Amino acid sequence: MVPLRPSTIIRSFLALAAILYVYDVGRSQFYKSETAALLRGQGKVSPPEPGLHVADQTDVFKISPRREYRTSLIVSAKALATGDDQGIVESNFSIVDSLRDSKVPESEINRAALESRYVDFFYGAMVDGGFGQFVDYSEWDSETVALVRKGLIDLKAFRHLALFDEGVAIVAGLDPDELRQFINASHHSSKDPLLMKLSSIDRRFYDLNDRESLVKLNAAWIRQQPNLTALSPEALRDELQGRGVYLPHRDKIPAKT
Structure with a gap:
């Protein structure tokens, strides 16, 4: 077998690096376009009046693991519907901590x-x-x-x-x-x-x-927030999983303790 010349190895390495770079940029652009589409969708939903319950908006947003309520304050639809003060506060607390546990930086949380x-x-x-x-x-x-x-x-x-x-x-x-x-x-x-x-x-x-x-x-x-969003358990699970899985370089972001 004829050994490869150093110049050949270097050229191969640079070509592979270029391919990975293009792939990574593509993923980032896809993520940005998905976020922009979500924000446009949120603009079509009227903000809740203070003191009123917010219906489950899962169907409105058509949530999938690759779409996120990045600008919303998310609570459980059940917690919001009960009208229990402690329940809605605890719902927000647990959702925020679930996002943090999924290595979502606090700069990306409402x-x-x-x-x-x-x-x-x-x-x-x-x-x-x-x-x-x-x-x-x-x-x-x-x-x-x-x-x-x-x-x-x-x-x-x-x-x-x-x-x-x-x-x-x-x-x-x-x-x-x-x-x-x-x-x-x-x-x-x-x-x-x-x-x-x-x-x-x-x-x-x-x-x-x-x-x-x-x-x-x-x-x-919490109830007075104009971007309050109530989610069903299924939509909430998808959102929490999607925030941690689909963002670029998520595995490289340390979780804050």
Whole structure:
């Protein structure tokens, strides 16, 4: 067998690289055209009036795994139809987390859906263990704190916002090593200095939430979104699978924890 010359190998490699490049560009252009077609279809659907339920729009959009509601806040049609505030908030939360688990970057998830999800994350931490637990669970990630704060503003939960800012100010005043030690600790004593500083925040949160329910405000805000979309279980499954499978380079995008 006659060995191949180095120049022959290089030319073959470059030809293969060119073919792969053209294929990849083609896939990206196809994805963009599919998204544009979906957006045109969404423009034909009248936005819901505040307070009204949204019917299952699966048939309107003719959803397939290659079409996505990239600009929509998606909830389960069943959760929306029940009228239960906690149910609709939890539906949005679970859908956002399913998208994130499918390695869909947060930049491609509806912003209102993200804010609602992070406000509910904050609410759950407060109910479960107080502001200190929110600090622990969030690891005091600056983006998480910012999204919770922006969500409270958009929900018009201004009393909760004022209390949240008090907690933020307390944590901001900590020595960085003290904060890191708190987050890394496997167990927190009730006499932990930070927990004691935040105890007044926790007590006032419960009193405030009795008068200004964060879940009710969150659910009302979701229902008022002009691009709210309710999906049947089958359409929801297809959408979640499609978002993770058909986007270019999806396998190369790390999931945010």
